[in-house]
Amino acid sequence: MILPIIKYPNKNLRKKSQDLSKEQILSPETQGFIVNLIETMFKEDGLGLAAVQVDKHWNMFAVATEDGPMVFINPKIVYKSWLKETDEEGCLSVPGVYGLVKRPKTVIIKALDRNGNKLSMKAKGLFARVLQHEADHTQGVLFIDKTNKITRGDDVLRELNTK
Numbered sequence: 001m002i003l004p005i006i007k008y009p010n011k012n013l014r015k016k017s018q019d020l021s022k023e024q025i026l027s028p029e030t031q032g033f034i035v036n037l038i039e040t041m042f043k044e045d046g047l048g049l050a051a052v053q054v055d056k057h058w059n060m061f062a063v064a065t066e067d068g069p070m071v072f073i074n075p076k077i078v079y080k081s082w083l084k085e086t087d088e089e090g091c092l093s094v095p096g097v098y099g100l101v102k103r104p105k106t107v108i109i110k111a112l113d114r115n116g117n118k119l120s121m122k123a124k125g126l127f128a129r130v131l132q133h134e135a136d137h138t139q140g141v142l143f144i145d146k147t148n149k150i151t152r153g154d155d156v157l158r159e160l161n162t163k
């Protein structure tokens with residue numbers, strides 16, 4: 001099922017997400033939600049999609065990888081490299097707006113997978129950027145809070161900000 005994505009400046013995007021227990025993760029409700037979250041991410045051509053973006057305030061997000069979709073639950077970025085990289089980002093919740101964001105080039109993330117098992121992963125480049133962007137969503141943070149230059153959609157953002 002495709003879930004509706006909430007858009008900036010919807011205040012629910014600013015809510016912090018709640019951690020899930022292993023029992024909650026394995027419940028049919030959560031397992032069904034994960035399937036829908038992934039389906040919605042692919043339908044909308046996103047590299048990642050956090051639960052908060054579909055107005056579900058569970059601490060999780062999905063990302064698209066070369067090896068298929070992955071789900072990170074209760075994610076924690078436990079290492080960020082000193083070396084940073086600037087690149088352009090967009091977001092399904094801020095359509096039409098793109099901006100440059102400086103982020104650590106390499107991160108290590110710890111989380112639970114969709115079966116509630118612990119996972120730890122080192123990521124760099126675009127994958128590290130997507131993980132950080134999505135982890136920010138779970139804390140109510142958007143890329144437009146961090147950008148130092150809007151590259152496209154400046155007019156769109158200005159109009160949204162007056163809403």
Ligand code: NI
Pocket residue numbers: 090091092093133137
């Ligand atoms: Ni986003």
